[in-house]
Amino acid sequence: MAISDYLSGLRERVGHDLVLLPAVCILIWDDAGRLLLMQEAETRKWQTIGGMVDPDESPWDAARREAEEEAGVEVRLERIRAALGGPGYRVRYPNGDLCSYVSTVFDAVIVSGEPGAGDDEVHRVAWFEPADIPSLDLDPLNRHLLADAGVIGRRSLT
Template sequence: MATPDFVVSLRERIGHAPLPLVGVTAVIVRGDEVLVGRRADNGAWQCVSGIVDPGEEPADAAVREALEEAGIVVRATRLALVQQLDRITYANGDQVDYLDLVFRCEWLSGDPHPADGELTEVDWFALSALPDVDDFHRRKIAAALSGEASAVFFGGR
């Protein structure tokens, strides 16, 4: 999916200046498996993620992204992790500061497939057989699977 229209509109006004955005990561669980996909832009394996639209509930954004990117229906069951990501500067010079909200989501229906072009591959994996998922994304998965009732918050860095 392309850059959301509201971001394009903001960029017309602020240029490449840092833009604070809320992002979501959906750690989708089915039994003992987790859904991960290979990103089309950089080839990295990670969980489904995306930007929260203006006025959208973050948990609803996680559910929407799962349908848009992987073609599956999920239910967000728990906020697992809240973290401020390091500033990202994209190749075109745009700077973004993402507040990342990580949700544990439970699979309801559908067979995963690359639905909108953001992913080239998507499938279920046992934790012991995850593809080359980096430590940053493994931390998100661990937080979602931890069984903790409360979300993890990082601070004081």
Template structure:
């Protein structure tokens, strides 16, 4: 997905220098399974989420991200945890460097029929923790899902 107007405005000023950005992550669970989504840009599995826009409450941001990426409404049930540091840092092909600090929210969905009409996601899958190591995934999601499984 293209950068938001806010991030693009920052990029216009700082170029590809490192930006630390606030984000949200949706932890969607069905019993012992968690919903993962494969991203179009990296082809890797991750959790649904994205950046918080200026003036936006984090819980509203996670609901917006779920709606944008899956086409369904989410109910926020609580906070799983907050995550950041090197595991959430990335360099994009255009040279932009970024680090995210994300608040992970436990969420439930209004439907399990997803509309992946946006170009951001390729597919979704329900996965058990034991199956994570077999997936090409963003490593940091393992910690988030372990924390969610304990709650």
């Protein structure tokens, strides 16, 4: 996981303590109703495209930036699907850092570019039918997010 200069500076002051972070998730859909997901390079777990909102950046701009960085595509943000947070959005990273995310979830479509691994955080990207997503090796936060956003059923959380 890449860490921004802002978060790195914050971590120097607070150590591994809990940090509340604004984030975006971009649900990129194709004409067939499939969702574009990325496979994270280090863990090989599937997850949504997205990331942290930088200081002074709007969620809309962060979503477009993350789509470009992670999947190599320019997107049109169609709507805000959800704003999500709470206990299911808390993550303790292997280095001990504790974060709680509040994520603005956007529905989007590609306006230019061909989806591919856009940066070193991404092993690959692929399109999935929503019905096939519960069987993927998703990280817990993304499984929770996709259920809360109504992409997969609640029963697939177990």
